[in-house]
């Protein structure tokens with residue numbers, strides 16, 4: 768799950784980056800309004816955490832831009848301004864949630880996960896496709912009731928595929944989602960191919976049918992009916 772943290776206070780930005788990375792998110796940061804604008808225009812994020820008072824202008828501009836561009840991105844406002852106006856305005860513009868500073872990092876993660884679940888999986892706790900059961904928030908996968916042990920990357924890959932069931936995903940969209948900017952440093956096709964191969968094998972070993980289709984020349988599709 769890929770996040771953008773837009774926050775100008777260096778210490779808070781650092782602690783958000785470290786904590787969110789530790790709990791398994793892929794985190795990018797922006798320090799002011801112009802760089803935030805560039806990032807949201809160029810990349811897709813699962814969720815964006817945005818501070819309101821930023822060098823260069825109001826974070827509310829980003830909230831508005833995200834809503835116009837991609838309604839599936841979760842938007843969480845983190846703001847020191849405890850004013851009710853900001854909160855109401857932000858939610859009116861389409862932010863999904865609002866957290867006033869100071870906040871506890873576990874509280875932020877809980878809100879973020881709830882938000883991502885609502886966005887990506889329409890509030891469902893579990894996605895069940897016959898023998899396969901995926902629990903996104905708990906990051907658990909079962910085949911015929913037996914747990915499948917996946918690496919963090921295999922899990923991210925599977926969750927992204929499942930969230931886009933029956934839709935074709937390009938290789939670059941998958942790589943960008945799972946590896947972010949890191950993906951640019953590797954041979955994307957090789958890397959994706961080998962992770963998918965291992966993921967498929969782990970699922971197949973437990974008796975799961977192969978839901979992952981290769982779409983020639985484009986990428987992959989996770990199908991609900993293999």
Ligand code: CA
Pocket residue numbers: 774775776818819820821
């Ligand atoms: Ca600020």
